Amino acid sequence: KAGVTQTPRYLIKTRGQQVTLSCSPISGHRSVSWYQQTPGQGLQFLFEYFSETQRNKGNFPGRFSGRQFSNSRSEMNVSTLELGDSALYLCASQAGEETQYFGPGTRLLVL
Protein backbone atom coordinates (compact mmCIF):
# COMPACT_ATOMS: atom_id res chain seq x y z
CA LYS A 1 0.00 0.00 0.00
CA ALA A 2 1.22 3.47 -0.79
CA GLY A 3 1.85 5.70 2.20
CA VAL A 4 0.54 9.15 2.97
CA THR A 5 1.62 11.64 0.33
CA GLN A 6 1.84 15.40 0.63
CA THR A 7 2.29 18.04 -2.02
CA PRO A 8 4.17 20.21 -2.50
CA ARG A 9 7.17 19.15 -0.44
CA TYR A 10 8.67 22.64 -0.28
CA LEU A 11 7.10 26.03 -0.65
CA ILE A 12 8.23 29.63 -0.35
CA LYS A 13 5.67 32.39 0.12
CA THR A 14 5.72 36.01 1.20
CA ARG A 15 3.86 37.62 4.06
CA GLY A 16 0.23 38.30 3.34
CA GLN A 17 -0.13 35.60 0.73
CA GLN A 18 -2.18 32.48 1.18
CA VAL A 19 -1.16 28.86 0.67
CA THR A 20 -2.90 25.54 0.09
CA LEU A 21 -1.31 22.23 1.02
CA SER A 22 -2.56 18.86 -0.11
CA CYS A 23 -2.60 15.44 1.53
CA SER A 24 -3.56 12.07 0.08
CA PRO A 25 -4.19 9.48 2.80
CA ILE A 26 -3.44 5.78 2.70
CA SER A 27 -6.08 3.99 0.67
CA GLY A 28 -9.05 3.13 2.85
CA HIS A 29 -8.21 5.65 5.56
CA ARG A 30 -11.04 8.08 6.18
CA SER A 31 -9.47 10.21 8.89
CA VAL A 32 -6.89 12.85 8.07
CA SER A 33 -5.13 14.93 10.72
CA TRP A 34 -2.88 17.94 10.23
CA TYR A 35 0.00 19.09 12.42
CA GLN A 36 2.38 22.03 12.48
CA GLN A 37 5.96 21.59 13.62
CA THR A 38 8.20 24.52 14.53
CA PRO A 39 11.46 24.59 16.48
CA GLY A 40 9.87 26.68 19.22
CA GLN A 41 6.51 24.96 19.69
CA GLY A 42 7.27 21.43 18.54
CA LEU A 43 4.58 19.28 16.95
CA GLN A 44 1.13 20.77 17.40
CA PHE A 45 -2.24 19.41 16.30
CA LEU A 46 -4.13 21.62 13.86
CA PHE A 47 -7.30 19.72 13.00
CA GLU A 48 -8.73 16.37 11.99
CA TYR A 49 -11.20 15.55 9.26
CA PHE A 50 -13.31 12.43 9.07
CA SER A 51 -15.87 11.74 6.34
CA GLU A 52 -15.57 15.31 5.06
CA THR A 53 -16.35 16.81 8.48
CA GLN A 54 -13.99 18.47 10.91
CA ARG A 55 -13.99 16.22 13.96
CA ASN A 56 -11.31 17.89 16.09
CA LYS A 57 -9.65 21.25 16.13
CA GLY A 58 -6.50 22.50 17.78
CA ASN A 59 -5.77 25.93 19.16
CA PHE A 60 -4.91 27.82 16.00
CA PRO A 61 -6.36 31.05 14.60
CA GLY A 62 -9.06 31.06 11.96
CA ARG A 63 -6.46 31.77 9.27
CA PHE A 64 -5.83 28.04 9.34
CA SER A 65 -8.57 26.04 7.70
CA GLY A 66 -9.01 22.73 6.00
CA ARG A 67 -11.36 20.52 4.12
CA GLN A 68 -11.74 16.93 3.09
CA PHE A 69 -13.10 15.58 -0.15
CA SER A 70 -15.27 12.54 -0.76
CA ASN A 71 -12.21 10.49 -1.70
CA SER A 72 -10.69 11.36 1.73
CA ARG A 73 -8.01 13.60 0.24
CA SER A 74 -7.56 16.70 2.33
CA GLU A 75 -6.30 20.22 1.89
CA MET A 76 -5.31 22.82 4.41
CA ASN A 77 -5.22 26.52 3.74
CA VAL A 78 -3.41 29.29 5.53
CA SER A 79 -4.49 32.80 4.66
CA THR A 80 -2.65 36.07 5.27
CA LEU A 81 0.63 34.33 5.94
CA GLU A 82 2.85 35.53 8.76
CA LEU A 83 6.55 34.92 9.28
CA GLY A 84 5.68 32.67 12.21
CA ASP A 85 3.78 30.32 9.92
CA SER A 86 7.10 29.04 8.58
CA ALA A 87 7.03 25.40 9.62
CA LEU A 88 6.88 21.78 8.62
CA TYR A 89 3.25 20.86 8.02
CA LEU A 90 2.50 17.20 8.53
CA CYS A 91 -0.50 15.20 7.51
CA ALA A 92 -1.43 11.83 8.97
CA SER A 93 -4.15 9.32 8.21
CA GLN A 94 -5.77 6.48 10.06
CA ALA A 95 -8.49 3.90 9.64
CA GLY A 96 -10.92 3.87 12.53
CA GLU A 97 -8.91 3.66 15.74
CA GLU A 98 -5.95 2.06 14.06
CA THR A 99 -2.48 3.54 14.07
CA GLN A 100 -2.02 7.01 12.63
CA TYR A 101 0.56 7.16 9.85
CA PHE A 102 2.35 10.32 8.82
CA GLY A 103 3.37 11.74 5.48
CA PRO A 104 6.76 13.31 4.72
CA GLY A 105 5.51 16.83 5.34
CA THR A 106 5.48 20.13 3.46
CA ARG A 107 8.12 22.62 4.47
CA LEU A 108 6.76 26.16 4.21
CA LEU A 109 9.00 29.19 4.35
CA VAL A 110 7.37 32.59 4.67
CA LEU A 111 9.54 35.57 3.73
Add this chain to the structure above:
Amino acid sequence: DAKTTQPTSMDCAEGRAANLPCNHSTISGNEYVYWYRQIHSQGPQYIIHGLKNNETNEMASLIITEDRKSSTLILPHATLRDTAVYYCIVRPHGSSNTGKLIFGQGTTLQVKP
Protein backbone atom coordinates in the same frame (compact mmCIF):
# COMPACT_ATOMS: atom_id res chain seq x y z
CA ASP B 1 -0.54 19.68 27.21
CA ALA B 2 1.21 16.39 26.71
CA LYS B 3 0.37 13.70 29.25
CA THR B 4 3.84 12.19 29.05
CA THR B 5 7.27 13.08 30.42
CA GLN B 6 10.47 11.95 28.76
CA PRO B 7 14.15 12.75 29.26
CA THR B 8 15.35 15.40 26.87
CA SER B 9 18.26 13.41 25.51
CA MET B 10 20.07 10.08 25.78
CA ASP B 11 23.15 8.49 24.30
CA CYS B 12 23.61 4.88 23.35
CA ALA B 13 26.55 2.93 21.97
CA GLU B 14 26.04 1.29 18.60
CA GLY B 15 25.08 -2.37 18.98
CA ARG B 16 23.86 -1.95 22.53
CA ALA B 17 20.27 -1.85 23.67
CA ALA B 18 18.66 1.58 23.93
CA ASN B 19 16.13 1.90 26.73
CA LEU B 20 13.93 4.98 26.47
CA PRO B 21 11.72 5.71 29.48
CA CYS B 22 8.39 7.52 29.55
CA ASN B 23 6.20 8.59 32.45
CA HIS B 24 2.44 8.82 31.99
CA SER B 25 1.14 8.84 35.55
CA THR B 26 -2.29 10.26 34.63
CA ILE B 27 -3.05 7.73 31.91
CA SER B 28 -6.70 6.71 31.68
CA GLY B 29 -8.09 3.23 31.27
CA ASN B 30 -8.91 3.68 27.60
CA GLU B 31 -5.58 5.24 26.65
CA TYR B 32 -2.90 3.34 24.82
CA VAL B 33 0.81 4.15 24.86
CA TYR B 34 2.20 4.86 21.40
CA TRP B 35 5.78 5.44 20.33
CA TYR B 36 6.86 7.30 17.22
CA ARG B 37 10.24 8.53 16.11
CA GLN B 38 11.25 11.37 13.83
CA ILE B 39 14.49 11.37 11.92
CA HIS B 40 15.68 14.87 11.06
CA SER B 41 12.49 16.64 10.01
CA GLN B 42 10.95 13.70 8.20
CA GLY B 43 7.42 12.68 9.11
CA PRO B 44 7.12 10.79 12.39
CA GLN B 45 7.43 7.03 11.98
CA TYR B 46 5.23 4.69 13.99
CA ILE B 47 7.17 2.21 16.12
CA ILE B 48 4.89 0.31 18.48
CA HIS B 49 1.94 0.67 20.83
CA GLY B 50 0.35 -1.15 23.75
CA LEU B 51 -2.36 -1.00 26.39
CA LYS B 52 -1.08 -2.98 29.36
CA ASN B 53 0.80 -6.02 28.11
CA ASN B 54 4.35 -5.98 26.86
CA GLU B 55 4.58 -5.80 23.09
CA THR B 56 7.28 -6.68 20.59
CA ASN B 57 7.59 -6.18 16.86
CA GLU B 58 10.41 -6.16 14.35
CA MET B 59 11.52 -2.68 15.40
CA ALA B 60 11.29 -2.62 19.17
CA SER B 61 9.83 -3.88 22.43
CA LEU B 62 7.49 -1.95 24.71
CA ILE B 63 7.42 -2.65 28.41
CA ILE B 64 4.50 -1.12 30.35
CA THR B 65 4.51 -1.24 34.13
CA GLU B 66 1.69 -3.04 35.88
CA ASP B 67 0.18 0.21 37.15
CA ARG B 68 0.53 1.64 33.61
CA LYS B 69 2.09 4.83 34.93
CA SER B 70 5.30 4.39 32.97
CA SER B 71 6.76 2.50 30.06
CA THR B 72 10.08 1.79 28.36
CA LEU B 73 10.80 1.48 24.68
CA ILE B 74 13.65 -0.91 23.96
CA LEU B 75 15.65 -0.91 20.74
CA PRO B 76 17.56 -4.18 21.18
CA HIS B 77 20.58 -3.46 18.99
CA ALA B 78 20.81 0.24 18.25
CA THR B 79 22.40 1.36 14.99
CA LEU B 80 23.46 4.80 13.81
CA ARG B 81 20.23 4.97 11.80
CA ASP B 82 18.26 4.85 15.05
CA THR B 83 19.48 8.36 15.91
CA ALA B 84 16.22 10.33 16.09
CA VAL B 85 13.74 12.07 18.35
CA TYR B 86 11.49 9.52 20.04
CA TYR B 87 8.00 10.51 21.12
CA CYS B 88 5.88 8.72 23.70
CA ILE B 89 2.17 9.54 23.34
CA VAL B 90 -0.94 8.42 25.16
CA ARG B 91 -3.89 8.10 22.83
CA PRO B 92 -7.49 7.32 23.69
CA HIS B 93 -9.42 4.57 21.98
CA GLY B 94 -13.19 4.57 21.94
CA SER B 95 -13.18 8.35 21.82
CA SER B 96 -13.79 11.02 19.21
CA ASN B 97 -10.32 12.36 20.11
CA THR B 98 -8.53 9.32 18.74
CA GLY B 99 -7.31 11.32 15.73
CA LYS B 100 -5.70 14.01 17.86
CA LEU B 101 -2.18 13.13 18.95
CA ILE B 102 -0.60 15.35 21.59
CA PHE B 103 3.18 15.39 21.25
CA GLY B 104 5.59 16.36 23.98
CA GLN B 105 9.19 17.35 23.39
CA GLY B 106 10.38 13.77 23.02
CA THR B 107 13.78 12.24 23.70
CA THR B 108 16.66 12.86 21.34
CA LEU B 109 18.53 9.57 21.10
CA GLN B 110 22.09 9.81 19.83
CA VAL B 111 23.60 6.48 18.84
CA LYS B 112 27.38 6.70 18.87
CA PRO B 113 29.91 4.46 17.11
